Amino acid sequence: xxxxxxxxxxxxDITHLRKTYYMGTQxxxxxxxxxxxxxxxxxxxxxxxxxxxKSTLMNLLGCLDTPTDGRYVLNEQDVSVLSxxxxxxxxxxxxxxxxxxxxxxPRLSSLENVAxxxxxxxxxxxERLAKARSVLEAVGLGDRVDHKPxxxxxxxxxRVAVARALVNDPAIILADEPTGNLDTKTxxxxxxxxxxxxxxxxxxxxxxxxxxxAEHAHRxxxxxxxLVETDTMNDKVITAAER
Numbered sequence: 001x002x003x004x005x006x007x008x009x010x011x012x013d014i015t016h017l018r019k020t021y022y023m024g025t026q027x028x029x030x031x032x033x034x035x036x037x038x039x040x041x042x043x044x045x046x047x048x049x050x051x052x053x054k055s056t057l058m059n060l061l062g063c064l065d066t067p068t069d070g071r072y073v074l075n076e077q078d079v080s081v082l083s084x085x086x087x088x089x090x091x092x093x094x095x096x097x098x099x100x101x102x103x104x105x106p107r108l109s110s111l112e113n114v115a116x117x118x119x120x121x122x123x124x125x126x127e128r129l130a131k132a133r134s135v136l137e138a139v140g141l142g143d144r145v146d147h148k149p150x151x152x153x154x155x156x157x158x159r160v161a162v163a164r165a166l167v168n169d170p171a172i173i174l175a176d177e178p179t180g181n182l183d184t185k186t187x188x189x190x191x192x193x194x195x196x197x198x199x200x201x202x203x204x205x206x207x208x209x210x211x212x213x214a215e216h217a218h219r220x221x222x223x224x225x226x227l228v229e230t231d232t233m234n235d236k237v238i239t240a241a242e243r
Contacts, residue, residue, distance in 0.1 A: 010073075011171050011203050012038040012061065017070035017080075019056050030056040030066070032226035038172075038205065043198045045206045045217035052223040058207045062095055062174050063087045075171045092120050096165030096173045100180035102148040102157045104164075110136060113147040114163045121168060135163045139193060155186035162193060170205040179213055191216045 020030040030033060031053045036046055048054040063079055066087070072080040079090055095105075104113045115132035123131070125207040136145055139159045149157050158178060165173055175194065179187035195216060198204045206217055214220050218231040 010037045011040045011042075011075055012036075013071075013073040015071040017057075017060065017072060018068050019053075019060065019065070020068045029226055030059070034070075034223075034226075034228055036201065036221065036228060036231065040171075040203055041198070041201055042202045043194075043206075043216075043218045045208055045214035045220045046223065047208060047211075047220060048223035048229070049209075051225075052229075053226040054207060054223050056226075057223065058174065058176060061205065062097060062173075063091045085142055092117060093168065095170040096168065096170040098158070098173065098175040098178045100163045100177035102161045102181075103150070104157060104160060105237045106149050109146050109148055110141060110152070110163075113160055114167050115147070117164060117168050132163070132167055134168050136160070138166075139163045140150050154182050155185070155189055158186075158190050159193065160181065162190075162197070165198065166202075172205055173197060174205050174207070176207045177209070178206070179208075179210070187213070 014037070015035050017031055017034045018029070021028040021030055021060050034053070034057065046054055056065070060067055063074070063082075066082075067080050070080065071078060074090065075094055076182060077090070079087065083089065091097075105116070108116070111129060114136055115128040118128040118131060133142070133145055136142055139162055141156060141159050141163065144152060144156060144160075147156075149160070152160065162173075162178075165175075173194075178194070179190055182190060191213065194204055195208070204217075206213070208214050218230070221231050222229045
């Protein structure tokens with residue numbers, strides 16, 4: 001269990017973040033000016049219509065892209081000025097990704113898929129497999145470690161993806177539409193798993209367009225036209241001045 005002071009320490013601190021894309025003669029201001037903090041052990045949903053900047057912000061938070069302007073501090077490190085190679089190291093160490101399409105390697109077993117991020121951490125094969133097995137057991141797949149993705153249901157594949165995201169003990173779990181390809185019953189099971197992950201002390205950021213999925217989060221940030229439209233926590237709307 002995290003202590004109160006540790007829980008309230010920002011793991012993400014974004015100041016005047018902007019992202020502009022230049023496509024031929026067209027200029028697209030995907031993010032115009034976004035400032036926000038996400039504390040350690042928060043459970044946040046990012047929402048917004050198509051073109052709101054939601055995907056752009058997700059890519060910046062996940063260190064998959066760099067801002068045009070502004071500052072992004074992740075776990076006390078300014079990542080807005082890092083090179084691509086440095087960003088790759090940050091992604092592997094600090095961020096666990098869960099995608100709508102699972103992104104599992106079809107020829108690898110569940111165990112091997114989950115262990116893969118640990119290769120870049122310099123861990124021995126025996127240590128990697130032991131850690132991967134432990135995390136698979138934690139998400140309820142201890143009896144599916146040798147199964148390949150095509151031998152698993154959609155919900156089981158997503159659990160493997162969640163285990164892979166957790167295996168490096170990242171600072172944040174970033175989930176992009178994690179229930180988008182799942183039926184209602186399986187979606188409920190996956191969201192219960194995210195609640196369990198959050199309750200164990202992890203910071204969870206969920207990107208979704210589904211209001212019923214966003215309701216599982218404790219804070220909902222809505223974007224529109226590249227700006228934060230509303231920031232709601234415990235039924236209270238946080239104004240720009242309060243942010």
